[in-house]
Amino acid sequence: MAFNMTTQYAHSPEDIDHYNTDQMREQFLMEKIFSPDDILLTYTYNDRMIFGGVTPVHAPLEIKLDKELGVKFFLERRELGFINIGGAGTVTIDGDESAIAPHDGFYIGMGTQHVVFNSIDPANPAKFYVVSTPAHKTYPNKKLVYKDAIAMPKGDQEHMNKRVIHKYIDASTMQTCQLQMGYTVLEPGNSWNTMPAHTHARRMETYLYCEFGAADTRVSYFMGTPENTKHIWMKQDQAVVNPSYSIHCGVGTTNYAFIWAMCGENQTYDDMDQVAMGDLR
Ligand SMILES: O=C[C@H](O)[C@@H](O)CC(=O)C(=O)O
Ligand SMILES: [Zn+2]
Numbered sequence: 001m002a003f004n005m006t007t008q009y010a011h012s013p014e015d016i017d018h019y020n021t022d023q024m025r026e027q028f029l030m031e032k033i034f035s036p037d038d039i040l041l042t043y044t045y046n047d048r049m050i051f052g053g054v055t056p057v058h059a060p061l062e063i064k065l066d067k068e069l070g071v072k073f074f075l076e077r078r079e080l081g082f083i084n085i086g087g088a089g090t091v092t093i094d095g096d097e098s099a100i101a102p103h104d105g106f107y108i109g110m111g112t113q114h115v116v117f118n119s120i121d122p123a124n125p126a127k128f129y130v131v132s133t134p135a136h137k138t139y140p141n142k143k144l145v146y147k148d149a150i151a152m153p154k155g156d157q158e159h160m161n162k163r164v165i166h167k168y169i170d171a172s173t174m175q176t177c178q179l180q181m182g183y184t185v186l187e188p189g190n191s192w193n194t195m196p197a198h199t200h201a202r203r204m205e206t207y208l209y210c211e212f213g214a215a216d217t218r219v220s221y222f223m224g225t226p227e228n229t230k231h232i233w234m235k236q237d238q239a240v241v242n243p244s245y246s247i248h249c250g251v252g253t254t255n256y257a258f259i260w261a262m263c264g265e266n267q268t269y270d271d272m273d274q275v276a277m278g279d280l281r
Helices: 021-028
Strands: 002-008 038-044 050-055 078-084 089-093 096-100 105-108 115-119 128-134 142-144 150-154 163-169 180-186 203-210 219-225 228-234 238-242 249-252 257-264
Touching (some): 021 228, 078 163, 096 105, 203 219, 219 238
Antiparallel strands (some): 038 050, 050 128, 089 115, 150 163, 203 257, 219 228
């Protein structure tokens, strides 16, 4: 079992203006997330979000972060959300086991001491995409069931952005300290996500791009201020950090899906500043 947590710093728009391709990738991209029997995480200084993959195949896995965070156990002062994009699995939360079907997940409140992830079938392991944010209060654990998520259709074929936004953790249905999380699925023949683009200076956001429509699909992710954008080419199962000042949209060479997670100042999903198409540069 390998455990790795990489730190990524926070940067200003002026900083990233000077970054070349390698620097953009090093500072914002998480290239490897799901690796058999490993826990691979990134700690970003953007709102101190921790995100990454837990991929148990032959044995259960537990995220142990105490010295790194200066606490007695990982969720002493944090909350955690995850969505499983692999095969069937289980999670055992302080001794209580729950089955986690593909596309289901869990919200786990502050103060939980042990979260143990497992797969049912080593030939088709679970892939747990996990996101943790600082917390100040314990809210109840909640199983996040794909079909119970708020399904919000958006876009149309003409704009090549027809998709369904599934809100798993939303302030209208449950309470968390900061975390908001969901899963957006593009329909076949559609390529643009989060277009028209938006920013929300009040919240940072991470995107995990997954479930690409073809083996050679690539997504070009756009970030930066609307008037000064950068791009990062993404393979399947890679994630990217989006600072609060930045747009965060992408175009794929086929359809695809992605998991988004946000934290920061408020929990108002619709609190976005839409970018006029003519303002993109
Ligand atoms: O602030 C909200 C997030 O960027 C995503 O929910 C947007 C998204 O899933 C989409 O437009 O496809
Ligand atoms: Zn957003």
